[in-house]
Amino acid sequence: MSLPPRGVQRDYPLARLTTIRTGGAAELFARVGTLEELEQLLAWAQARRLEVGVVGSGSNLLVADAGVRGLVLKLDQELSKIELDGTRIRAGGGARLPAVSARAARAGLSGIEFGVNIPGSVGGAVRMNANAYGGELASVLEWVDVATAAGTERRVPEQLGFAYRRSGIAAGEVVARASFALRRAVAGQITATLGEMRARRKQAQPSGIKTFGSTFKNPQDARAEGRTAGQLLQDAGCGGLRVGGASFSSKHANFVENCGDATTADVVALMAEGRRRVKERFGVELEPEVQVLGPVEFPAGWSGS
């Protein structure tokens, strides 16, 4: 391989860029600060037929223990800025969603309060169609700039193929910027809503643990009888279940915790056991919500993503 562009590092450990803290290194890794630099790197990678992966805040990500071939990108500097423009907020794909919510609240802008508890980036939230407490990303998202090796294209929500925890953003496409159209409201009220949301979250979910949040999607299967993935796992006896260094949280069974020395293989084995128990007990096949980077082998038959 010819010499990579300046700023591209080899064998870069990725575990610390994820909230579960497992997995190996990226063959090539770069932090990208501007749209121009991003387009150049994508074109460089395409010319060399390198696969391109993106890490946002790594809050829904399992990295392969064997590492990731090709180029892994993380957006920062200009591509993680948050800017106010009247009732709009424009944010880089690398901006943190809770920071966008907090900035909106300070400016007396309502509509993106639900982002306060989603520890992801704007790009990751768009890719995953993240939401919470009935908040809808699509209802406040005005457009996103999606960068590819061929250049950057502006897409509106109708072009983003949003479905439950899914979008049409394809592998190799990078959400570089987004614009949110918000509405004026009383700043004190928005701040109070954020406080309530934080308190509700603290009560329902474990905090201060290494996790990627919800492991499986909530099933749309009549046999689940309206139960969430977490309730099914709990009822199938998975709360506190441990494989190697990974366990299902006893407070919220759909959260996997890295108890200190977990590998991605431990997490996958734990997920397989949880899924097996739920299938055996309720006939429901859980589908992973967590995304993977590199060769993470989910057992055959998992639809996953």
Ligand SMILES: Cc1cc2nc3c(=O)[nH]c(=O)nc-3n(C[C@H](O)[C@H](O)[C@H](O)COP(=O)(O)OP(=O)(O)OC[C@H]3O[C@@H](n4cnc5c(N)ncnc54)[C@H](O)[C@@H]3O)c2cc1C
């Ligand atoms: C404690 C906790 C609570 C959570 N609560 C919620 C919740 O309430 N609601 C919810 O929806 N989710 C929740 N999550 C999951 C997670 O925060 C969201 O899915 C979030 O949107 C992921 O964003 P990220 O930047 O961390 O993405 P990552 O985990 O880094 O990546 C996820 C996927 O998005 C891709 N990606 C990341 N950035 C970009 C980009 N710029 N362009 C293109 N693709 C990109 C990655 O390649 C990967 O495929 C929670 C997670 C944790 C740890």
